[in-house]
Amino acid sequence: MMKSGLACCVFAMAVLVTQAAQSQPNTEKNNPVTLKYLGAAGWEITDGTTCILIDPYLSRINGPPPPGGHPMAGDTRRAYGWGDVASPDVAAIDAHIQRADFVLVTHTHYDHILDVPHIAFKTRASVIGTESTENVMRAYAVPEEQLITVRGGEDYQFGSFSLKVIPSIHSPLDHKRYFSSATAPPGMKAPLTLEQIHPEGGTLAYLIRFHGHQILAFGGMNYIEREIVGLEPDVALIGAGASRKEVYDYSGRLMRGLHYPAMVLPTHWDNFLAPYGASQQASLDALQSFVEEVRAASPKTKIIVPKYFETIPLETVAK
Ligand SMILES: [Zn+2]
Ligand SMILES: [Zn+2]
Numbered sequence: 001m002m003k004s005g006l007a008c009c010v011f012a013m014a015v016l017v018t019q020a021a022q023s024q025p026n027t028e029k030n031n032p033v034t035l036k037y038l039g040a041a042g043w044e045i046t047d048g049t050t051c052i053l054i055d056p057y058l059s060r061i062n063g064p065p066p067p068g069g070h071p072m073a074g075d076t077r078r079a080y081g082w083g084d085v086a087s088p089d090v091a092a093i094d095a096h097i098q099r100a101d102f103v104l105v106t107h108t109h110y111d112h113i114l115d116v117p118h119i120a121f122k123t124r125a126s127v128i129g130t131e132s133t134e135n136v137m138r139a140y141a142v143p144e145e146q147l148i149t150v151r152g153g154e155d156y157q158f159g160s161f162s163l164k165v166i167p168s169i170h171s172p173l174d175h176k177r178y179f180s181s182a183t184a185p186p187g188m189k190a191p192l193t194l195e196q197i198h199p200e201g202g203t204l205a206y207l208i209r210f211h212g213h214q215i216l217a218f219g220g221m222n223y224i225e226r227e228i229v230g231l232e233p234d235v236a237l238i239g240a241g242a243s244r245k246e247v248y249d250y251s252g253r254l255m256r257g258l259h260y261p262a263m264v265l266p267t268h269w270d271n272f273l274a275p276y277g278a279s280q281q282a283s284l285d286a287l288q289s290f291v292e293e294v295r296a297a298s299p300k301t302k303i304i305v306p307k308y309f310e311t312i313p314l315e316t317v318a319k
Contacts, residue, residue: 031211033314035235035265037306038096040111040272041219043237047211050160053103054206054217054237055112056119058096059089060275063110063194067174068242072274082195088115092276096309097123102158105129106219107170108136108184108201110194111272117142117190128163132184132201139188139196152204152227166205166228171221171239171268172246207231212317216258220268222247229257235314240266240290251293260298263314265306266290276308 031047038044041055062077063086071079080086093115100123103116113133117140120127127137128148137147152167173179182199205223208215216233221244236258244250255261269290270283284305291303304312 032316033211033213033215035215035306035312035314036309037265037267037312039270039276039308041106041239041268043217043267044097044100045208045210045215047160050210051100051102051125052161052208052210053097053100053119053125055106055219056093056097056100056103057111057113057115057272058092059086059115060092060272061086061089061114062273065273066109066111067177067179069271069273072271072278075274077275080194082198083193085191085193086110086114087191088118090118093118093122099123100125103127104163104206104217105133106168106205106217107203108132108197108199109180110198112219113197114194120146128165128206130183130201130204132199135184135186135188136192136197138186139184139192140190150204152202161208161210164207164209164231166207166216166231167224168203168205168218168220168227169222169224170200170203171241171243173243176246207233213314216261218267221250223254225253225257228254231257232259232261234262235265236261236263237265237267238290238294240269240287242286244290251290252297255294255297255301261301263302263304264294264298265304265312267306 033047036044038056040057042057043054045052061080062075063080064082065071097119103125105112113136120142126146126148128150131149134147134149150165152165154165156163170178180198180200183201184199205218214233215235217237218239221239221241269287270280294301294303
């Protein structure tokens with residue numbers, strides 16, 4: 001009795017400390033912000049106090065390839081089809097995700113959403129995403145108080161950062177045909193098949209204002225030009241996979257519209273069907289053309305090709 005009372009008290013204190021940290025006003029401009037690439041479209045952004053994840057996908061299962069995608073040659077792991085239930089790789093998630101306060105999901109495809117229910121339970125983070133994303137969370141019984149449904153256009157204050165939700169569009173996979181673009185319905189019950197966690201449900205991008213930085217995060221290879229013109233992020237996480245080539249002047253329109261961001265980090269460029277240890281040389285070679293496009297459109301932009309789990313510090317912004 002005493003023991004559980006104490007545990008409860010310690011937990012309550014931990015919650016209070018977390019809430020206090022989250023509700024600090026945006027006055028500390030000098031906290032260093034760091035980014036970490038998790039593979040696929042996944043990122044961790046933190047100032048050491050508040051931890052924001054974007055599309056965290058660490059399981060990297062041998063799942064059904066998207067149009068244009070290929071499984072890794074010689075992969076001996078179990079191959080999953082659309083009708084299969086795939087469990088997240090809890091060991092991989094737990095090895096790299098210790099905490100999170102917010103999980104931002106750009107859309108409901110399995111390489112963006114499969115790990116989110118486990119992460120939501122583990123960290124008690126708020127999950128921000130479309131109706132489709134939240135319906136997948138509900139199927140796994142993630143508590144309703146952790147779910148924040150957005151539609152695009154919201155601009156919310158969350159203590160030490162603010163979040164502008166940008167209406168966006170999905171990568172033009174399969175030669176400009178939207179791929180699996182339905183919305184996950186309410187009322188589903190876990191476990192869900194890969195097909196059930198793969199209705200795109202609309203796509204969002206996110207602008208995070210954090211300690212004087214503006215970090216714009218895309219979850220794929222497309223954008224709505226009128227929605228990004230006038231944003232002036234200093235850091236842009238830009239989808240750099242091959243399907244961007246279906247888009248007219250993809251990097252040029254983006255660089256001009258965003259007014260030449262100081263730093264570009266390519267995202268969603270790797271083969272997420274391969275485990276972390278596998279060679280990504282083919283994807284790295286293909287990425288060179290994206291680097292060249294950005295360089296041509298915005299010569300002063302610093303382009304960093306991220307390595308998995310390597311900490312990328314942003315310069316402290318003095319205010
Ligand atoms: Zn997708
Ligand atoms: Zn994806």
